[in-house]
Amino acid sequence: MSDSNGKIVDTADKMIGQVLKEEKVELDEEFKSALKDELVEKIRRHVEDKRREEEERIRKEEKSRKEYFLRFGLNFRLQHLTLAIGVIILIVTGLPIKFHDTLVAKIFFEMIGGIGVSRFLHRLGATLLIIVSIWHVLFITTTKTGRNDFRQLLPTPKDLKDFIQNIKYLLGMSKQKPRYGRFSYIEKFDYWAVYWGMVIMICSGLILWFNNFFLGIVPKFVFDIATEVHSDEAMLATLAIVVWHWYNVHFNPEVFPFNPTIFTGKISKEKMLKDHPLEYEKMLSKSEPKQKKDKPR
């Protein structure tokens, strides 16, 4: 500080000396030193301002690099949370019934206090699942964001192209990563797998739950089919979650240990550009014309 101060004082001295030489005038010492102090102060302030401006600029740039977008609204996130809690309860209380011969199942039933308790919990999980399915249907029909999201979740020919492109990219046959929109084909697969699973599990589950009611309506073999379907689809869904969903959102080295977007709703600009470039471009083109429209007013 004192070093740079000394340099500024030297510069101020030189400047005053040069002006005096050119103008060929003499100044008394008192005025000269006052002038010098003023000059020093001015230069210093200017340098500091410049430095602060530069720092501000760098900070802004960094901030823009870590810019976040809202990917999932609160409604969307709560639906996922309810579904996740319901499914975990259902798997934990359901698998021991399928694998009732194993030691783990025996220990589970022993610990939880018999199949009566685990059956109650299973029906609690089922209630959550039914609630979230009704909630979701209302979401995709009555709300604007829901309708929009559902439309973008529908499979399109582009998904097949994306899939082929991604395989080429993963095999190293192409340098270009497929450019996904709001939902990649991987996410769409996840969504529709849950859709199909929910329909099957809720329908068969209701028949088994309210067996007394359905006994007067459907023949016995329908119960046998419902039992078998419920058991088999449960296995398929569990494996899909453990293998596919967990890989995509947990164990994939790109997101390990987990992708928090579904809980926080936030996605970074960097990730947005990488994973959903088309959505990003669409967002920009949507916001720009709006600004232009606003200007003339």
Add this chain to the structure above:
Amino acid sequence: MTALLTILLALFQLGPSSQNARCFLCHGKKDFGVVENGKFQSLYVSPKQFEASIHGKFTCVQCHTDVKVIPHFIRPEKISCLQCHFEGNTVGAPVKYLPEMYKYSVHAKASAAGNPNAPTCETCHTTHYVRSPKDTSSGTYRKNIPQLCGSCHKKEFEAYSKSIHYRALENGMLGAAVCTDCHQEHDVLPPSDPRSALSAEGVVRTCTKCHADTLLMEKADVPVQQPEAYSESFHGIALENGMVRAANCTSCHGHHDILPASDPNSPINPKNLPKTCGKCHPHADKNVADGKVHIIPSERSAGIVFFVYTFFKWFTLAVLIFLFAHIALDLSGFIRRKYSRHE
């Protein structure tokens, strides 16, 4: 010297029969007995029948140990069969059917409570003419057991005599279930006792014992998959894990008067199924007869359920192969990109 040896040898060669002959001097007379409390009580033991019994090779005093001199004027103590028939005995008395367990039975409890009709060992096995259960003339021979138990349990015998089990037994199927197969020989316990072979959980094991026996069921021409299918059904799983009210075998099939589904009197006859299922499921109607019972989904006999099972088997396999392949590709792509970046 030789005379002495001959006498000694003769003494050693004295078999039980010649020793028992001294007892039969009195007890072998048909009208031998005492008058007690004004009533004549026979003390006759048929030497012929005793010698033909499984204990015929023993001497009387081997059981009646308190008889030392003849004639004995005091009444010998009542003897306990368990003095030989206990586990670990050295005389070779069989304990295969756990006679000691009798003490837990309802019979022993009734006897201890002072019921004069409560059966003890000799009620079923007789006192002096005990025969092996393998002996066709024995009261405890399989084919004779229903009559033996039925001599007291008349109502139960009547119901049992209508059953397919009894019919098979009459037709010479010795493997058909008799009383003791379900109720046990000695530790006859009430179904409310959790240790009983007839408790809610026990009854499944009890029926499974025979109905999962391939050889036996082949002889009887009865399908063998029933117990396995039941244990895989929700009724079976629930019962196994603490829901006692779940249906067990007897809930639908009945117990003493079990009949095949083809019999119009059977509770599992299609016509009677609505009533049978209706015991627990109030809305049951003729729908419940529309479909097979005791199915194993992985077997063709399961009908439509077999196709559902097969579809899901291959569908799950295909989906998983696809998912694993995609994940493997994704990982390999990630590793290659990382590797080439470092280059």
